[in-house]
Amino acid sequence: MDTIIIDNIKDFNLQQTLECGQCFRWDMVKENSYNGVVLNKAVNATLNNGALTITGCCHSHKDFWLDYFDLKADYGKIRHDLSLIHPTLKEAATYAPGIRILNQDKWEALCSFIISQNNNIPRIKGIISRLCGEFGNKISDNAYTFPTPQELKNVTIDDLQPLRSGFRAKYIVDAVEKVNSGEVCLDRITTLPLPEAREQLIKIKGVGVKVADCTLLYGMHRLECFPIDVWMRRAMEVLFPNVAPEDFGQYAGIAQQYIFHYSRMNPTLFEEK
DNA sequence: ACCCAGGAAATTC
DNA sequence: GAATTTCATGGG
Numbered sequence: 001m002d003t004i005i006i007d008n009i010k011d012f013n014l015q016q017t018l019e020c021g022q023c024f025r026w027d028m029v030k031e032n033s034y035n036g037v038v039l040n041k042a043v044n045a046t047l048n049n050g051a052l053t054i055t056g057c058c059h060s061h062k063d064f065w066l067d068y069f070d071l072k073a074d075y076g077k078i079r080h081d082l083s084l085i086h087p088t089l090k091e092a093a094t095y096a097p098g099i100r101i102l103n104q105d106k107w108e109a110l111c112s113f114i115i116s117q118n119n120n121i122p123r124i125k126g127i128i129s130r131l132c133g134e135f136g137n138k139i140s141d142n143a144y145t146f147p148t149p150q151e152l153k154n155v156t157i158d159d160l161q162p163l164r165s166g167f168r169a170k171y172i173v174d175a176v177e178k179v180n181s182g183e184v185c186l187d188r189i190t191t192l193p194l195p196e197a198r199e200q201l202i203k204i205k206g207v208g209v210k211v212a213d214c215t216l217l218y219g220m221h222r223l224e225c226f227p228i229d230v231w232m233r234r235a236m237e238v239l240f241p242n243v244a245p246e247d248f249g250q251y252a253g254i255a256q257q258y259i260f261h262y263s264r265m266n267p268t269l270f271e272e273k
Numbered sequence: 274a275c276c277c278a279g280g281a282a283a284t285t286c
Numbered sequence: 287g288a289a290t291t292t293c294a295t296g297g298g
Contacts, residue, residue, distance in 0.1 A: 021279060117280035123296060124279085166294025171281085208281050229279040260279075 002058045004065060007051040011075035013098020014047050020099050020261040022218050024112050024125045025132075025146070035143075037132070038068060039105060042143035056140075070100045070221075075254075082255050085248060088239045089255055092262035099257055102218065106186040107179065108146045109219025110201070113211045114171045130163045131172075149179040171206025178204050190220045197222070217253040226252040234270050235263040 018026040018034055026036035026045075033046040043056040054065055066072050079097060083090035111131075116124050128146075135147035135155070155176055160169040178184040184204060189197045194216070201212035213227035226245035228236070236243065239259070248255040263269065 113279080116278095118278060118293080119280090119295085120278040120297080126296090164295060166296095167282095167292090168294080206281065210280060214279075227279075231279065264279090 002055075004054045004057050004060075004062050005051060006054075006062065006065065006071060009047070009050045009052055009071055011079065011097055012047065012050075012052070012069070012071065012100060013096070014045060016096040016098040016261070017069070017100050017102065020096065020257055021121060021264070022257065023102055023104060024121070024128050025108075037139070037143050037145060040137070040139060040145050042140040067103050070103060073100075075100060078251050078254055079258075082248065082251060082258070085255075086240065086243060089248070089258065092258040093255075095262045095265070096258060099254075099261060101221065101223065101254055101257060103221050104219050105146065106190065106215070106219040107149055110175060110179075110186065110204075110207075110211075110215045111146070111172060113214040113218070114175060114204075114206050115165060115168055116214070117168065117206065117211060119168075127163050127165045127168075131160075131165075134162055149176050152176045153180055168206060171204070174205040175207070186219075189216075190222075194222065194224065217256075223251050223253040224249075226256045229260075231260055231263050232256065235259050238270055239263075 014032055014034055015028070018036070019028075025038075026034045029035050029044070032048060033044065035042070035044050037043075041057055041060060043054055046053045052065075052069070052071075057065065075097075079093045082093055112124070112128055115127050119127075132144040132146055135152055136144035138144050153176065155173060157169045157173055160172060163169065165172065179186060184200055189200050192200065197216055198209060198212045201207050201215055202209070207215075210227050210229055213225045216222040217225040217227060226248065228245070245252055245256075
């Protein structure tokens with residue numbers, strides 16, 4: 001089993017990155033150590049003293065993991081620049097300085113955030129886990145790949161019943177159909193200007209602006225995207241009353257993740273006075 | 274029993 | 287058109 005070590009990493013914490021709501025396929029096995037499935041690899045990631053060790057990553061390159069965890073970017077500098085924009089953003093960024101925006105698979109991000117709507121994180125993880133178990137490929141004892149659109153070709157709502165995803169099943173079916181037919185081309189959307197990229201994604205039933213923005217930010221690394229859900233709406237009203245998302249600039253998506261995580265960890269900020 | 278959950282579609286006003 | 291209801295399912 002192959003191992004990759006990346007050392008000298010700053011501004012990185014696995015718990016903050018993997019449990020901030022951007023991904024659903026990593027589980028803590030102990031402090032600073034997580035098991036997850038990325039593409040077709042079941043891996044463990046462990047971070048100690050700025051050194052990240054990834055095991056189980058056969059046939060993959062170190063460069064892939066630098067990209068996946070966004071380790072090439074200088075988050076210290078980004079956090080510094082964001083902190084100048086607003087004092088509360090500085091507070092949120094300082095609260096979890098180890099968050100990084102992952103480079104996840106586009107299709108997995110799209111599907112995962114379709115499932116996320118009007119749902120809670122533990123159940124989202126359960127539905128995705130069952131989706132992979134039913135339709136993905138078994139790659140180790142308890143690990144399955146995320147099924148590709150090709151592998152889900154011609155899937156029906158009835159086929160998806162074991163997921164217990166409720167009304168979202170028909171949205172998954174529509175996403176599979178539109179991606180397979182080429183009506184929606186995820187590779188092309190990646191580099192499209194934001195309004196057109198959103199417009200394309202929203203052609204899929206069950207995809208609105210929020211799910212589209214999550215797909216763009218977490219699956220296509222469009223860091224200027226600022227997904228607004230119920231938490232972010234409240235956070236903007238209460239913590240940033242006179243600020244527009246555009247004010248956060250080219251790294252608005254990173255700002256959003258700092259604010260989202262900070263808000264979820266401090267729900268009392270939003271209790272009625 | 275009731276309420277809510279990283280929303281969006283359907284319906285009503 | 288804007289505001290409200292509904293949509294499955296599970297947990298607190």
